Amino acid sequence: MKPKLSASILAVALAVNPHASGTNGHAEDQARIQQLINRFKSAIIAKDGHALRGMFLSGGSWLQGLDEGSWAAMRAKKPDARQFDPGSYEQFAHFIETTPKDKTIEETFDNVRIETDGTVGTVYFDYRFLVDGKSINHGVETWQLAHTDEGWKISAMLYSVILDGTH
Template identity: 30%
Template sequence: MKHLIFIMIFVIFSGTCDANENQNSNELTNIKEVIATFEQSIINKDKDTFLSLFIDPEAPMYGIVSPKTMVLRRAGVAEINKRDNKNFVATRYWTTSAKKLIAMSSNNKGPVEERISNVKIQTDGNIASVFFDYEFYKNNKKVHWGQENMQMIQTNQGWKIASVVYSFTSEQ
């Protein structure tokens, strides 16, 4: 009798694990589709599709400048201050939004592309953290690169990006 109870418990929990694994697998696939659409909508300069990926078009996006790029940034700001008699300060980060980012990309006359690699996803099916490497190209030239982290939430309309934080390294 004890063996029968053990076998029944094992079968019940095994089925639960398989169901959770299948659900998690489906969620990972859906999240990967959002990332692929994100990438494609930048290439296509498709504002509507890009913005549909976010919970809000004004979703915050924070760019954090690498120490290497900060040296160049300080020099550029110093040059502007001297030339234009200004008093700007080079900051280590800036805030933008999904709406502003896609507008800037769409207004570029040449091709733009964000190449994404090494994607890592953690999710419980309700929230997700998506971490990856990226390279951003304008006019077929790599202009900056770094790592990006998207916080996503599951909504009635599927997975949506709630916020983005990315590092920014450039040689210009």
């Protein structure tokens, strides 16, 4: 009798608690975060640094980490290269907006996972950065997000860099 009672209690708990069933009850927030991702990708293609800057919280953090092979390749060219290098969304936006007009740039996002409770959120995905249709690096990227009066903003970005053609 206990297994049936436990199964019944579990079924009721799953029906009452959306977190237990694997959904977090924030589908609308997840959709808005997906819109942020889409705007981010579009701003890169359009080379719109101003739009990119507007997607970040002021003072947020930015950190890239090279894998071992990429770090070794970088040290061969620049002995003082660091494996983990802080940057900023300002530097990235400047790079995007100053990329020559005759070059195409794009970042692809695969295996996107979004988690949120409606106040904060995370995005985790595999990325590939393309210049003129050719991948120059790839890795995984994660964003920490905050839901502000102006909508979802990126408060921190952390990503790995595997330089293509270095292994």
